[in-house]
Amino acid sequence: MLAISQGGSITSDTFGDGNAGAVTVNAGTLAIMGIPDEVFTGISSNAEPRSKGNAGTVRVTTTGDLAILNGGEIGSNTFGEGDAGAVTVKPGSLSIHGVDGPPRLTGIGSSAEQGSGGQGGIVHVTTAGRISLTHGGQIRSTTFEKGNAGSVTVQAGQLLIDRQGVPTATGVLSSAQPGSTGDGGSVTIRAGDLFLRRDGTVSAESEGTGTGGSVAITATDELALDGAAIRTQTTTANGGNIVIDPPFVVLDDSRIQANAQKGNGGNITIRADQLLSSPTTVIEASSAESVSGTVSTPAPDNTIASSLVKLPESFLGSRDLLRDTCAGRGGRASSSLIVGNGGGLPLDPAAALPSPYGGPAGRKARDASGPAPPLRFQMAARPGCRWTGERKAPGSGFAPPETFP
Numbered sequence: 351m352l353a354i355s356q357g358g359s360i361t362s363d364t365f366g367d368g369n370a371g372a373v374t375v376n377a378g379t380l381a382i383m384g385i386p387d388e389v390f391t392g393i394s395s396n397a398e399p400r401s402k403g404n405a406g407t408v409r410v411t412t413t414g415d416l417a418i419l420n421g422g423e424i425g426s427n428t429f430g431e432g433d434a435g436a437v438t439v440k441p442g443s444l445s446i447h448g449v450d451g452p453p454r455l456t457g458i459g460s461s462a463e464q465g466s467g468g469q470g471g472i473v474h475v476t477t478a479g480r481i482s483l484t485h486g487g488q489i490r491s492t493t494f495e496k497g498n499a500g501s502v503t504v505q506a507g508q509l510l511i512d513r514q515g516v517p518t519a520t521g522v523l524s525s526a527q528p529g530s531t532g533d534g535g536s537v538t539i540r541a542g543d544l545f546l547r548r549d550g551t552v553s554a555e556s557e558g559t560g561t562g563g564s565v566a567i568t569a570t571d572e573l574a575l576d577g578a579a580i581r582t583q584t585t586t587a588n589g590g591n592i593v594i595d596p597p598f599v600v601l602d603d604s605r606i607q608a609n610a611q612k613g614n615g616g617n618i619t620i621r622a623d624q625l626l627s628s629p630t631t632v633i634e635a636s637s638a639e640s641v642s643g644t645v646s647t648p649a650p651d652n653t654i655a656s657s658l659v660k661l662p663e664s665f666l667g668s669r670d671l672l673r674d675t676c677a678g679r680g681g682r683a684s685s686s687l688i689v690g691n692g693g694g695l696p697l698d699p700a701a702a703l704p705s706p707y708g709g710p711a712g713r714k715a716r717d718a719s720g721p722a723p724p725l726r727f728q729m730a731a732r733p734g735c736r737w738t739g740e741r742k743a744p745g746s747g748f749a750p751p752e753t754f755p
Contacts, residue, residue, distance in 0.1 A: 354391060354422070355383040362395040362406045369432065370395045370406040379414035380441075384421025384456065386449040392423035399465060401430035407471075409438045416441035418487070421454040426471045429463045434471035434500070436460075443479035444506075448486025450516050457488035462497035462532065469493075470535065472500040481506040483550070486518035491535045494527045498560070499535040509541040511550030511578070521551035530558035536590070539567045544596070546578030546604070553581045554590050561587040564616070569596030573622075575604035582608045582616050589616035589635070589643060601627040608635040608643050615643035622647075 352375070354360065364370040373395050384391035395406035405426045410416070416439070418424065426435035437460050448456035460471035470493050475481070481504065483489065493499040502524050513520035524535035534556040544567065546552065554563030562584040567573065573596040582590035589610035599622040608616030615637040625647055627633070635643030 351379045351381070352377040353381045353383070354393070355381070356385055357389045357391050359390055360393045363398050364396075364401045364403040364405065364430075364432070365398045367402045369403040370397060370435070372406040372435070373408045375410045377410075377412050379416070380410070380412050381417045381419070382422030382424070383417075383419045384423065384454065386421050386454065388454065390423065390454075391421060392418070392425070394423065395426045395435050397428040397430040397432040397434065397466070397468065399429045402432055403430075404428075404432035404468065405435040405471070407435040407438070410440070412441045414442045416444045418444075418446045418457055420447070420449055421456050423455055424458045425455070425460055427459075427461045427463055428466045428468040428470070428497070431467040433468035433497070434460045434462060436471045436500075437473045439475045441475075441477050441479070444475065444477055444481045445484075446482070446487030446489070447484050448488070448516070448518055448520065450486070450518070455488060455490070456486055457483070457490065459488065459490040459492065460500050461492040462495050462499065464494045466495050466497060469497040469532075470500040472535075473502045475503070476505040478507050480508045480510070482510045482512075483520055483522070484510070484512045485514045486516045486520050488518075488520065488523060490523040490525070492523075492525050492527060493530050493532040493534070493558075493560075496531045498532040499524050499526055499563070501535045501538070501563070503538045503540075505540045507541070508543045508545075509539065510545045510547075511552070512545075512547040513549040513551070515548060519551055520549070521546070521553065523551065524554045524563050526556040526558045526560045526562070528557045530556075531560055532558070533560035533587075534563040534590075536563035537565045539565075541567075541569050543571045544569045544573045546575045546580070548577050550578040551581070553579070553583070555581070555583045556587060557585050559586045562590040562616075564590040564592070566593045567595065572596060572598045572600070574600040574602075575606075576602045577604060579605045579607070581605065584610045584613055586612050588613035589637070591616045591643075592618045593621070594619070595621040597623045599625045601625070601631040601633075603628055603630045605632045606634075607632065610637045610640065612639050613637065614641045617643040618645045620647045 362371040362373045382392050395408050397405040408426045426437050428434040446457045460473050462470040470491050473491050491500040491502050511521045524537050526534040537554045554565050556562035562582050589608045592608050608618050615635045618635045635645050
């Protein structure tokens, strides 16, 4: 196990004309535990302020769990003229749990920082296991300047995003910050199941003058949003598109939005076999000052409200089932039902059981043990299913129906 904590770091930086070196970490399990202040804890490669070279690539691979907690970070950033490097993370499983608020990122990312002139790096995270982003945990790319933010790709067996009520955004994000002129990056997610809860977010946004990125989500099983959001948003340029392609989509009090302020709204396409949404869910592609986008949902949109719905099917009646069966027995010998005495417990616990057989021996046995219990009834069914006869002991209270239902 490898643990990096309390300001510990593995870094490769450039402060001049040359490029920073690549950083590669291979481990069984890895834990990065930061502290919620400005002290960096983690694995990185950076192009520092006034440098001209590029930051190096960062590659982290674990066969077991990778945990990034409380301000820990894996990233490549540029503060100078060069570009940020690509960030590739391949864990057995991944858990990112952030802090209650700013200032530090907790997670995996790449950025073109303020004062830089280069591009942000791409971010690629892939695992066959589970990825959990909670409490401010992020996988993101960002630009604050003229360079573009890099694209973000996440691939997992299962992806959970849960903000848990903290002020810090939680999720898979790409953004161009206010004052930037570069474009935001695109976000691509491929997962078996994808669950977003309590303001968990997947987004590609631009609050500068550049264009926003698009969002593409593919799930082989289910996409479920509970009070969460998938969105693209721009201030000046056209909005990005959203494409969602799982078999089953559940939207409860959630938002799927491709909006723009001055440019055209983006387009939303949901290619699901089944779409279930609550009345408070919003799916929109709008523009405040230009042309709105389109929303395409080929799947049936079933709005689930708090009400009871009477099922249209009637109960199956036994009389209808047996009517044809009885008719089919016409002309054939039918069985009979006979209920009588014999066997069982004696009427007197101290007496012997009466013989179930007839004949002198049986009568002598019955005489020795007292009177035999009365025969209560005997009946037989004709081919038409009507009762043909009855023998009833006095006071038995039995009355068979006229017909067999």
